Amino acid sequence: MTTRKPLARLKGGNNEGVVVLVLLVVVVLMTVANPEFLSFSNLFSIVRSSLVPTVLALGVLMVIISGGIDVSFTAIAIFAAYSTVTWVGPGGAGAVVLLVLACVVGAALGLVNGLVISTLRLPTLIVTLGTSTMFKGVLIAYIGAQYIADLPEAMARLGNANVLSIPSGGEVANLHVFVIPVAALCVLVWWVLSHTMWGRSLYAYGGDPEAARRAGFPVVRAQIILYTAVGVLAAVGGLMHVTLSRNANPQDLVGSELDIIAAVVLGGASIFGGRGSVLGTVLGVFLIQIIQNSLILVGIPSVWQRAAVGAILLLGVGVQALSAKRTSRKVFAYADEEVVAA
Amino acid sequence: MSSEPSAATAPVLEARHIVKTYGGVTALDDVTFEARAGHVHCLAGENGCGKSTLIKIISGVERPDSGSIVIDGEEYGHLTPAEAIRAGVQVIYQDFSLFPNLSVAENIVLTAQVADRKRLFSAGSTRPRAQAIVDELGLDIDLDARVESLSVANRQLTAICRALISDAKVIFMDEPTTALTRTEVSSLFALVERLRERNVALVFVTHKLEEALQVSQDLTILRSGSLVVTGPASDFDRRSVTKHMTGRDVIESRHLNDYDATAAPRLSVEGLTLSGAFRDVSFEVRPGEILGVTGLLGSGRSEIVESLFGIYPAGSGTVRVDGRQVRLHSITDAIDAGFGYVPSDRLTEGLCLDKSIADNTISASLDRHRRWGIFTDRGKVASTIDRFFTALRIKAPDVSAPVRSLSGGNAQRVVLAKWLANDPRVLMLNGPTVGVDVGSKEEILDILRAQATRGMSIVVVSDDVPELVSVCHRVLVVRRGRVTHEIAGDDVTAPAIESGLAA
Numbered sequence: 001m002t003t004r005k006p007l008a009r010l011k012g013g014n015n016e017g018v019v020v021l022v023l024l025v026v027v028v029l030m031t032v033a034n035p036e037f038l039s040f041s042n043l044f045s046i047v048r049s050s051l052v053p054t055v056l057a058l059g060v061l062m063v064i065i066s067g068g069i070d071v072s073f074t075a076i077a078i079f080a081a082y083s084t085v086t087w088v089g090p091g092g093a094g095a096v097v098l099l100v101l102a103c104v105v106g107a108a109l110g111l112v113n114g115l116v117i118s119t120l121r122l123p124t125l126i127v128t129l130g131t132s133t134m135f136k137g138v139l140i141a142y143i144g145a146q147y148i149a150d151l152p153e154a155m156a157r158l159g160n161a162n163v164l165s166i167p168s169g170g171e172v173a174n175l176h177v178f179v180i181p182v183a184a185l186c187v188l189v190w191w192v193l194s195h196t197m198w199g200r201s202l203y204a205y206g207g208d209p210e211a212a213r214r215a216g217f218p219v220v221r222a223q224i225i226l227y228t229a230v231g232v233l234a235a236v237g238g239l240m241h242v243t244l245s246r247n248a249n250p251q252d253l254v255g256s257e258l259d260i261i262a263a264v265v266l267g268g269a270s271i272f273g274g275r276g277s278v279l280g281t282v283l284g285v286f287l288i289q290i291i292q293n294s295l296i297l298v299g300i301p302s303v304w305q306r307a308a309v310g311a312i313l314l315l316g317v318g319v320q321a322l323s324a325k326r327t328s329r330k331v332f333a334y335a336d337e338e339v340v341a342a
Numbered sequence: 343m344s345s346e347p348s349a350a351t352a353p354v355l356e357a358r359h360i361v362k363t364y365g366g367v368t369a370l371d372d373v374t375f376e377a378r379a380g381h382v383h384c385l386a387g388e389n390g391c392g393k394s395t396l397i398k399i400i401s402g403v404e405r406p407d408s409g410s411i412v413i414d415g416e417e418y419g420h421l422t423p424a425e426a427i428r429a430g431v432q433v434i435y436q437d438f439s440l441f442p443n444l445s446v447a448e449n450i451v452l453t454a455q456v457a458d459r460k461r462l463f464s465a466g467s468t469r470p471r472a473q474a475i476v477d478e479l480g481l482d483i484d485l486d487a488r489v490e491s492l493s494v495a496n497r498q499l500t501a502i503c504r505a506l507i508s509d510a511k512v513i514f515m516d517e518p519t520t521a522l523t524r525t526e527v528s529s530l531f532a533l534v535e536r537l538r539e540r541n542v543a544l545v546f547v548t549h550k551l552e553e554a555l556q557v558s559q560d561l562t563i564l565r566s567g568s569l570v571v572t573g574p575a576s577d578f579d580r581r582s583v584t585k586h587m588t589g590r591d592v593i594e595s596r597h598l599n600d601y602d603a604t605a606a607p608r609l610s611v612e613g614l615t616l617s618g619a620f621r622d623v624s625f626e627v628r629p630g631e632i633l634g635v636t637g638l639l640g641s642g643r644s645e646i647v648e649s650l651f652g653i654y655p656a657g658s659g660t661v662r663v664d665g666r667q668v669r670l671h672s673i674t675d676a677i678d679a680g681f682g683y684v685p686s687d688r689l690t691e692g693l694c695l696d697k698s699i700a701d702n703t704i705s706a707s708l709d710r711h712r713r714w715g716i717f718t719d720r721g722k723v724a725s726t727i728d729r730f731f732t733a734l735r736i737k738a739p740d741v742s743a744p745v746r747s748l749s750g751g752n753a754q755r756v757v758l759a760k761w762l763a764n765d766p767r768v769l770m771l772n773g774p775t776v777g778v779d780v781g782s783k784e785e786i787l788d789i790l791r792a793q794a795t796r797g798m799s800i801v802v803v804s805d806d807v808p809e810l811v812s813v814c815h816r817v818l819v820v821r822r823g824r825v826t827h828e829i830a831g832d833d834v835t836a837p838a839i840e841s842g843l844a845a
Contacts, residue, residue, distance in 0.1 A: 195462055196462055197455060197461055197463050201456075203443060207443035207444060208440070211439035213423075214401075214435070215423075215452070215456055216424035216456045
């Protein structure tokens with residue numbers, strides 16, 4: 001016991017330590033293969049490409065902890081962001097107004113998920129698969145199918161705002177200002193998950209729904225709040241995505257939900273529910289982004305990136321299933337010597 | 343009832359004239375129940391008598407149609423689960439309702455915080471509060487371990503700590519001893535004494551009569567939703583309790599079927615060894631013979647039959663069925679060799695709960711119901727299902743009822759039907775009557791005798807000594823992975839088996 005404990009702590013409650021290790025190995029390998037990898041400009045660009053996935057992943061994390069799975073968050077993200085851009089138009093309206101508008105739209109769509117899932121107790125995957133298609137259809141049919149290049153003034157300005165600029169090898173490496181709100185969101189979600197009863201109720205519900213009900217957790221309310229919150233996070237993510245890509249395309253994001261789910265699962269969240277952490281999720285997002293980035297750097301065609309993400313997801317889930325099988329393996333009562341001695 | 347000292351203390355919980363019906367079926371008919379501080383009250387009755395409905399009403403999970411609940415002088419028409427917990431009612435369910443993914447400390451503390459309608463979770467105070475209650479009860483549990491890694495006994499202790507931290511005035515324990523070994527049961531009873539000193543009222547809901555009578559001061563028996571009798575436990579003995587529960591006398595004696603003791607063995611096991619579980623196990627069973635295998639939990643008694651059924655293939659040893667050596671590397675091998683196995687945890691291992699009685703009955707014997715090896719012979723399937731439904735007297739509206747809706751005794755009959763439909767040469771059963779009421783138990787044992795008379799060999803793994811005495815021709819006692827005693831013929835008595843277990 002005593003020899004195992006420090007190692008177990010290093011490994012982390014959700015195998016975060018293992019993800020860190022894999023991350024380090026990938027970084028070392030990539031640096032050896034291409035020293036450009038460790039340049040500021042490449043690192044900052046990895047961070048930039050991780051911003052939106054991180055925000056979306058935080059929502060997915062909460063759903064997975066509660067034992068559910070959500071595939072509609074990308075549809076909500078683009079719905080909220082695109083409709084906000086369409087309604088506001090290229091003119092004024094400050095960043096706060098845009099954010100509030102998008103969040104209201106995201107919350108409303110998330111609420112639809114929450115109401116259907118909590119009151120009808122339907123499988124979350126089926127419900128969100130349905131609402132996802134529905135949201136996308138409504139977006140294209142009623143709000144717009146046009147690619148919008150003229151973003152509202154505030155967003156256009158934010159798209160180029162950097163918090164840190166470092167000259168690196170002839171060019172300037174820029175760290176986007178969104179790292180600050182994204183980091184704040186991570187801290188907020190971590191705090192909510194570990195220090196509020198609502199956060200603990202997600203873990204409890206994911207661990208054993210019936211026990212959570214018997215313990216008096218308001219499970220219906222908790223689920224409605226959960227999916228609404230995921231809708232809000234998706235809206236924030238969508239708005240960031242539109243801002244960073246400097247255009248609003250209603251066809252964006254939808255289709256990338258697997259990358260996000262893969263990152264969360266890779267970060268140690270159990271697909272069976274009840275387990276997962278913000279730290280692991282952030283590490284998972286980075287790992288996926290670095291692997292995708294590396295594949296480009298070493299010149300592997302982008303079609304293979306999809307295959308790589310799929311393989312990573314299967315790997316992550318496979319490892320979980322194997323370790324679940326190992327812990328459930330029968331432990332016999334006696335060590336062999338004891339039986340012999342008896 | 344009587345002027346025992348128990349009447350001196352006022353009841354801390356009263357359920358008055360509770361009536362509950364489910365769609366025309368009366369689950370509880372004007373039942374009144376009291377629990378007193380510092381007393382253990384045993385609530386007994388056969389499956390389906392209304393015990394669980396009564397617990398659900400008192401704990402706020404179900405609403406009564408009429409009647410009221412008084413806790414500490416406060417009267418409620420009905421409660422919500424959170425209200426019941428705040429009022430001091432705690433239920434320790436048979437499955438404990440713990441969160442397997444959370445630590446022991448958090449499991450102990452979390453529900454109390456839910457009941458207090460806390461919004462924030464104080465992670466920092468979790469461990470000290472849990473530690474305090476664990477120390478107070480003098481327990482030894484790793485508070486940082488995840489509950490999923492604990493033994494059954496430690497999970498139960500965690501559930502008890504969780505109940506106490508919410509200042510429970512009344513603790514209901516649903517079948518608290520079912521999954522425990524004898525030593526664990528005695529330490530549980532020692533803990534119960536300490537809880538009584540803290541003036542907690544305890545309610546044991548149980549089938550196990552001796553244990554119930556051993557620890558409780560008060561006894562209430564329900565039958566078919568009605569109160570049959572209530573009074574001090576000292577006024578009852580095993581026989582009178584059984585009579586009140588079933589409404590008839592149950593004879594506890596040895597009642598064996600005849601078999602040919604000189605016939606060639608059906609099953610012969612030689613030197614069977616599974617590393618870490620059991621070693622050098624040899625025995626024979628003849629056609630028509632019922633062999634008992636007993637031992638403490640963890641002695642290896644279950645692993646022997648599980649190994650024969652191919653679940654944990656043995657490392658070495660030979661097994662012969664009707665003289666022919668068989669290979670048992672998988673469950674398929676075992677079924678092909680003519681084995682049938684009724685597992686101890688029939689709910690998770692033996693049945694598809696949401697499927698009908700009919701589907702479950704036929705699930706192990708599909709190959710026997712085919713025409714030309716391909717098509718399912720519907721006529722044959724229907725006749726098999728009907729035959730067992732009638733023969734085993736399964737109590738259900740019809741064969742399409744889902745198994746989930748059945749009581750423990752009836753669910754066990756469905757598992758039996760499933761294996762009998764496959765007509766095994768050797769039927770092995772693990773705890774065949776655990777969680778089954780007294781009436782059904784006798785009938786299940788009768789079914790076993792009838793099958794043995796037809797020539798089937800039967801192996802019964804059980805820790806229910808009267809059951810072994812009642813039905814087995816021979817009993818093997820397993821201790822620390824070895825067969826230490828073989829008791830046969832007229833020597834099979836309760837004292838002989840118990841001394842074998844204790845030796």
